[in-house]
Amino acid sequence: MPGKVAMTIHPHILKIINERCHKKILITGTNGKTTTNNLLNFIFRREFRSVLSNLRGANMPQGLVSAFLHHRKKEYDWGIFEVDEGSFERVTEYVKPDYVLVTNFFRDQLDRYGEIEKAFQDILEALEPLETTLILNADDPLVSNFRKLNKKNIYYGVNRNQYSTSQQGIVESRFCPACSSYLEYSYYNYGQLGGYKCPDCGFENPPYDYNIAEINYKDHQYHFQFKKRGDNTSQEISFDYEGIYNAYNCCAALSTSLEIGIPLDKVAQSIEEFEYHLGRMENFQFPDKIVKIALVKNPIGLSETISSISLDDRPKSMLFVLNDNPADGRDVSWIWDAEVEKTLNIKHIKQIFCSGRRAEDMALRLKYAGIPVDMIEVDDNMDQAIGKVLKEEVEIVYILPTYTAVFQARELVLARLEGTGKKMSHFREYLKNLKFPGR
């Protein structure tokens, strides 16, 4: 890709990016980087003349450089970049952020990072010398532990709500990051994100500067009650994309936008009008059904996606696409850490297809989750598998691909959408510019 070539010729090209962007935001963490980055861009582009960003999820240094080479303006009001946890140090060597937003730490691609504690430590060391404001997810004990750097901290989070649980199957960090005792949780929202307190040293969620107080689901849409510290009123915001994780993504984008001074009503309006085009719960309208593509790439994401699908009671079929290319992680064992058993809670499900390089592993996972084997069909050819699932007589089809399959899956779905004779959508432009993102 062009970024890689440019970096070979000019290894300090990141420094140029740093100089040309007046202000910079870096987004890091495990889940939600790409969605939050796209949300922030959508909001910022309505307020500022020029924003430079790596919107397609290519988040290693060469990904940032590729985004820059694509436009190459003399100056930008804002540079907003998502940065892979493993690249954070290399990026901040050159790019000096005004704000760093940290979403969460989940287990993801351990074959690359080893352990999440290490990801935390690496980012901590990179942050230490920077003069930057931290925008932190208060509900993740590992993220809120960045408070020990004593920088200016802005905290966001999601209160206990009707989707909170008192039990959680996958919890990455059960121990107090400050003193290693067992953390006590009053509720969980999403993995280890929730209300925590250490009985020994008192480490607990810092008070929110911005928070989502309530969540309701109606007409296939989420409605959030958003609050700002010191303001007794709340703003209702609707969001067209499922999943509690999106409450966190919205809250992160809202907090950052308000922090830099964009008025709440404008931010709220942008969020409501936001449309996503990158296979993160993207919707495609076929004449006889809706197709939704949702990227799944780690245990918590897969568990939460399955949970959110179980809220949908329309007749449906599903297609999992599991790849083990380097960018997906060579190791597919993560599917066993996800609560695939929750698939049993999905109503009106007709057939489940499995495709990708490791289709058979996914089928096996479903079998051991208790799904009857005659409901599971394996076809490692993704094009054929998509053809089959689209022929299903259902109202909605969910396609759940891993990272390297998501772009191909949406291309194949689009090609079929075009074939139906329906007007080609605005995705054309996206497709033309689509390059395979490296990680």
Added chain:
Amino acid sequence: MELKIYHMYPDLLNLYGDLGNVTCLRQRCLWRGIKVKVVGFSMNQEAPLRDGDLFFIGGGSDRGQNIVYSHLLKYRKEMEYLIEDGAPVLAICGGYQLLGEKYIDADGNDVPGLGIFDYHTKSEEGRLIGNIIIKNSLGIAPETILGFENHGGRTYHDHEPLGTVIVGHGNNGKDQQEGMVYQNCIGTYLHGPLLPKNPHLADHLILKALERKYGVKKLSSLSDQEEYSAHNKVLQLYLP
């Protein structure tokens, strides 16, 4: 018939799909009409262990492993008795290292293990990562056992290995050996998780548990089409 499976430290040793091994053992028993009780054993949920029929110990982060090492020392005698008595134990990665004498970390410090076996594990430069295929020495068919390995530690020993490496690194990346077998105790670096894609190994452990408890000599067979499709796909993708 009923088996009690002890899942050791499910909250601390739970990396890389380890839970899938317990899910697999439970399902394969249930499909055969064998009752199963899975008991989690951890710091706040201690138990006598002696009444267990099958033991699973997974791998963990360095931090999790250190906590476990010092805690499980209290149960060394029970574990040693169970292993000598022929109870099946499956210990993966950190769990495997834990059964040896010590772990020598990257800074050269000794972290004592249970010392049930006389081997040690040494942290060396670079991690051994990737798909791994071995030829098993248990005499079970098919000959291949496969999984994914991801370890910084190298284990050196003269015990019977679980198998010889066809693709991958194994115990230390040098002697082409992978894992360890003593009685019905198996230590290995293979996760993935190990058992679902290797149903012959899962059944080996279940049979040994039933043999010890009820004198059972043979298991009823299951339709393992999905299991061997996944097994064979790995062979197809990764055998040279």
